[in-house]
Every structure is written in structure tokens, then in C-alpha cells.
Amino acid sequence: DGGITQSPKYLFRKEGQNVTLSCEQNLNHDAMYWYRQDPGQGLRLIYYSQIVNDFQKGDIAEGYSVSREKKESFPLTVTSAQKNPTAFYLCASSIAGGRFTGELFFGEGSRLTVL
Amino acid sequence: SQKIEQNSEALNIQEGKTATLTCNYTNYSPAYLQWYRQDPGRGPVFLLLIRENEKEKRKERLKVTFDTTLKQSLFHITASQPADSATYLCALDNAGNMLTFGGGTRLMVKP
Numbered sequence: 125d126g127g128i129t130q131s132p133k134y135l136f137r138k139e140g141q142n143v144t145l146s147c148e149q150n151l152n153h154d155a156m157y158w159y160r161q162d163p164g165q166g167l168r169l170i171y172y173s174q175i176v177n178d179f180q181k182g183d184i185a186e187g188y189s190v191s192r193e194k195k196e197s198f199p200l201t202v203t204s205a206q207k208n209p210t211a212f213y214l215c216a217s218s219i220a221g222g223r224f225t226g227e228l229f230f231g232e233g234s235r236l237t238v239l
Numbered sequence: 240s241q242k243i244e245q246n247s248e249a250l251n252i253q254e255g256k257t258a259t260l261t262c263n264y265t266n267y268s269p270a271y272l273q274w275y276r277q278d279p280g281r282g283p284v285f286l287l288l289i290r291e292n293e294k295e296k297r298k299e300r301l302k303v304t305f306d307t308t309l310k311q312s313l314f315h316i317t318a319s320q321p322a323d324s325a326t327y328l329c330a331l332d333n334a335g336n337m338l339t340f341g342g343g344t345r346l347m348v349k350p
Contacts, residue, residue: 157337159340164247164342165342166243166245166328166341166342166343167283167328167330169337172337182337212280214283216282226288227273227285227288228273228275228283228285228338230282231282232281232282233280233281233282235280
């Protein structure tokens, strides 16, 4: 079955630690995205990538970093510089980026809690 | 500033009735608008897309309208069922290469 796999589903981090969230897709999609969701709020875009080896900052990129070395993979690192990292993180993909992004396919999310 | 507004209060309706959810936006000129369903602790799932030149779109029990003059989209679920209970998100393109999401409205359908 094609889809997007995020791991881990739950992650606990001590303050000052970097953590990396994994996102893998086998849909052969060009574009991938990372969103953050806080309780009762909408999704906010962290980073997106329209093609391998290229990515762009979204609305709340500070304290996060990404890489896109393979079409299938778009890992997100939450660095110690992120002041309030506790949130639900969602990875998504679409067939192509550009003006018409089409529907997004989402993973099941990773819940990060800072202790 | 740009804003997408969905009713943050939960919508409670009786099974069999029509649920109507609202998405209002300001300072956007979207080419299209999308609706997603999100269950607790899960990722959103795409439901419908409507383009700026379309007034209405239907899919089974779902209907979406898009009024670019009022800057509003309405999302209807007819003959609602308890299984329709979830949070519904609207999203629109913001002239960039990404979608911007509203805060979502939680729908509760009571048997």
C-alpha cells in the first residue's frame, strides 16, 4: 500500500536536545511538507520541498531544519533553538509543488513532548 | 493580515440532520479551496477541492460551496451519522506554493 510513514509516533525529549522526526513516502510524489499542529489550532507550515535537494522555509521555520537527499524521505530536526517544541507534527506530500499543489496526503503524525 | 476563520466552537447535531460548517477568509485570493477531515490523533484526510470558478461541488453526502465575493466556503454533510464526528479543516492556497489551514471545526453527531 502506498502512503506516508512517520516515526516515531510518540517522542519525549529533554530540554536542550535535538530530535529528528522521520517521514518516508512511497507515492512517488515530488513535493513534501512539514506542518505543526497545536491543540485547538490549525496546521502551520514549517518547511516544504518541491524537489530533491531543494527546500523552502514556511511560516514557522525558526528552530527547525530539514533535508531532502532522496525523493522518498524528508526528515525534520527539532533543534534546541526551538523555544516551544511540544506539539503534534504532521508530514505530507503532494504529486507536485507549484501554484496548484493538489490534495495533500498526510502521515499519522508524531507527537513530541519536551520534559 | 491574512486570516482563515472556522468556528472554534464544536457543532453538535442530531443524527440524520444536515451539518453545515463555515470557512471565512480575508486578504486571500485563492485559486481553490480544500476541505479535510481529521480524527483525534490522526493525520488529516482530503475530502473535496473546489476551484474559484466553481460555485458548488458534491461527493456522495458531501457538498461544498465557494463564494469568492463573500470570501466564504460552506461545507455540508447531509443525513449525518455518528461516524461523521471529527474535526473538519478548510485550506486554501495563498499565492505561494503551499496551503494555509484554518483552525478547524469539531463536529459531533449524536445518535
